[in-house]
Each structure stands twice: as C-alpha cells, then as structure tokens.
Amino acid sequence: MSAVPLEERFALAPEVEEDRLRAVEQLYLLDSAPEERFAQITRMARFVFEVPMAAVSLLDRDRQWFKQCDGLDLSGSVPRGQTVCQATIKRGYDHPEDPGLILEDTLDSEFCELPAICGAGGIRFYAGYPLFGPGGHPVGTFCIYDTKPRQLSSTQRDTFVELAAWAQRELQSTDDLERAANVQRQLLPPPLGDLPGYTVCAVCLPAYAVGGDFYDHYPVQGGTIFTVADVMGKGLGAAILTATVRSALRGASRAIDGVSDSIDLAHAVNATYQQIRDDLSSTDSFVTLFHFKVGTDDGLVQFVDAGHGFAVVIRADGSVLPLNSEDLPLGVLPEDRWDAHEVVLEPGDSLIVASDGVLDLVGGGDDIRAAVKFVAQHADPTDLCAQAHIRAKGAAPVDDITIVAIRREPSP
Structure with missing residues (x-):
C-alpha cells in the first residue's frame, strides 16, 4: 500500500475544496435533525439490496457527517480521513460520467487498514455515489455497506443509481427551499x-x-x-x-x-x-x-x-x-x-x-x-x-x- 495518507491521496485543490465546502454550507443541513424523507431512502436501500447498512452523508472539512445512518453504530460523524467516501467525492470530480465507487471486497483495496474495515465485523463491501450541491460540487454520498464481500448485478447497479438520484432530489429540494426562504426574508421590510x-x-x-x-x-x-x-x-x-x-x-x-x-x-x-x-x-x-x-x-x-x-x-x-x-x-x-x-x-x-x-x-x-x-x-x-x-x-x-x-x- 502507498505510504501517502489517504486524505492526501484524495485531497482536492484548495480552491476547489473551498468552493465545495461553501456548497455544503449552503445546504443548511449539517448537524440538523434526522428527517423521514432521507430515512425512507436508506430503509428502501437496505430492503432492496439486503444489506445491513445504508447512509446519506455530507463531507465537511474534517469529518463525514451522517444525515441518515441505518445499521451503523455511529455518534453522528467520523473523521474524514477514515472514510472511503472521501474517494467517492474525488471521483465525482475526476469521473463525472461514472462517479459511483463500488468495492466488492474492501480488504483487497487501498482502504483495508481503515478502522471501520479492518476490525472485527468490519465493512467488507462498499458502494457509494456522490451527491451534488450548489454549483455542481459533490457535497456528500449515498452509500450501502455489507459485512461480507459481494457483487452487484447490472440491474442492481441501475437500482443503486436510481436510489442515489432520489437522495439527490431531496438535497435539491433542501437547496431550493433555502433559496425560497432567503427570498422571503429579503421581502420583509x-x-x-x-x-x-x-x-x-x-x-x-x-x-x-x-x-x-x-x-x-x-x-x-x-x-x-x-x-x-x-x-x-x-x-x-x-x-x-x-x-x-x-x-x-x-x-x-x-x-x-x-x-x-x-x-x-x-x-x-x-x-x-x-x-x-x-x-x-x-x-x-x-x-x-x-x-x-x-x-x-x-x-x-x-x-x-x-x-x-x-x-x-x-x-x-x-x-x-x-x-x-x-x-x-x-x-x-x-x-x-x-x-x-x-x-x-x-x-x-x-x-x-x-x-x-x-x-x-x-x-x-x-x-x-x-x-x-x-x-x-x-x-x-x-x-x-x-x-x-x-x-x-x-x-x-x-x-x-x-x-x-x-x-x-x-x-x-
């Protein structure tokens, strides 16, 4: 494995990262309460793919914060450097035509030493898709996880992309609503x-x-x-x-x-x-x-x-x-x-x-x-x-x- 830390391998250019973080902030979702509209997506994902874990998250400057997290024992966020999703965010810029990242067995990947993967009962399968915010910047991810290696058929991959699009629409709805709120505040005298x-x-x-x-x-x-x-x-x-x-x-x-x-x-x-x-x-x-x-x-x-x-x-x-x-x-x-x-x-x-x-x-x-x-x-x-x-x-x-x-x- 490379001696270069993961956060350096998947770092963005400073000016790009600042624009991306601004897009995250513009969603006004960080540290907000859970919402049923996102829970419906993760519940559906767990049922359709028969996986124990699914999540919708945002990547802040130093952490991955989970807006919705089903089946993962987390306190709301994990350090960004310990996540696979940092690679999914980078892929959203490097391969916009195919931005999804699927690891059929994480122990055979460069992420094998991450705490969430190498420990007992760790994550052995990962599928992540970037979610885009204002300005087209990848701001977060829709993910499914399993504790055993697996593959997704072509039909399952299509379904995975469709569920990610559902999560994307919910983020877009958040953005539109906040813009409407700003306009309404500006209309007050x-x-x-x-x-x-x-x-x-x-x-x-x-x-x-x-x-x-x-x-x-x-x-x-x-x-x-x-x-x-x-x-x-x-x-x-x-x-x-x-x-x-x-x-x-x-x-x-x-x-x-x-x-x-x-x-x-x-x-x-x-x-x-x-x-x-x-x-x-x-x-x-x-x-x-x-x-x-x-x-x-x-x-x-x-x-x-x-x-x-x-x-x-x-x-x-x-x-x-x-x-x-x-x-x-x-x-x-x-x-x-x-x-x-x-x-x-x-x-x-x-x-x-x-x-x-x-x-x-x-x-x-x-x-x-x-x-x-x-x-x-x-x-x-x-x-x-x-x-x-x-x-x-x-x-x-x-x-x-x-x-x-x-x-x-x-x-x-």
Missing part, C-alpha cells in the same frame, strides 16, 4: 427606523423554512401603512401566495395614495381582492389580513380587519381594547367587500397585531385570552419581540408567528 413619537418592532418566525405569514410597512401621506397577513397553510405553497398578496396590496395602496390626499384603506383592500380573487379560488385558499394606517401627528389608526382575529390596543392604564370586525378573510365569499374602522392611540398606548401563531407561542391552545394576557404584560414593542424570540427558541413553533407592535410614546 427593513426596520422602520425613526418614526417620531412612536416605537415600532416587528417579528416574523416561520414554523418551517418558509411560511404563509408576512408583515409590511411603508410611509404614505400623513403616516405609515402597516399590514399583517396570514395565508392559509404553511410551507412553499403558502409562501408563493404570500408574495402575491404582498405585491398586490402594496400596489393598490400606493396607487390610491398617489391620486388622493387621504388614503382609502377599504378601497385598497377591495382592489387587492379583485386582483387576487381568481388565484385564491383556484388554489382553494384564503387570507386573513389586518391592514392599517397610523397617523403620525394625531395617533389616528384607520384599519381594515379581514377576519384576522388578533389586534388589540393596550391602553396606558393597562386596559385592553380588542379591535374586531365581522368581516371575513379574503377568499371566503367571491363577492365580499371590506370596510374601514378607526381607533385613536393616545400617548402611552400600544397597538399589537399578531397572527394566530401567537396562540401556540403562549401555550394557550385556542384560548385567545392567554395571548392577550401575554401581550398586555409586554406592551413595550421591543420587549414583546424579544419575548417572542425567547419563547420560540424554547419550543419550536408549529405555526407561523408574526407580530407587529407600535407604541405611541407618552408626551414629554
């Missing part, structure tokens, strides 16, 4: 900055990588427009509709603001619905929405509540005023219309609008009183958003959580 006489804080915490909630704000004549909306559902489908609703509502509001001295919120919401009605109908979806304008000088809040269900004013004395209407969400009735209402924020008052995920955040089930109590105890916007982050970290949310909190500061 930047912090409002200086709004004289007011403190504003907002938070949006998707239950999954992407979500169906959003908030928005932008200045108009005499004040600032805010929106909190919740598209039915979670995940990528809801996120697509979320972007549609946001764009349509922004366009309608700004168009009306451009031709009128006083913006008509009800007109903006009704015009938005006309634009998206067919989309909501064809996808059997609906949108709850709280769309409002805060008058900078007088604290007048004009609002449209389309079945949103959680908007309250916390008065300076601690009393709570719910802002409710009987209007339905967008998309429930084909010819529905919405009306505007008003309330005044006095100095020291806070307006808090949240999606229904806040109910899960406070552990109140469907009891809205627990959520009202929570926001009343944290009426200061900065404090409320901080508490929302703390609670969400303590228990992963099962629904998207969005909160917009605005406080009119007490007069000097």
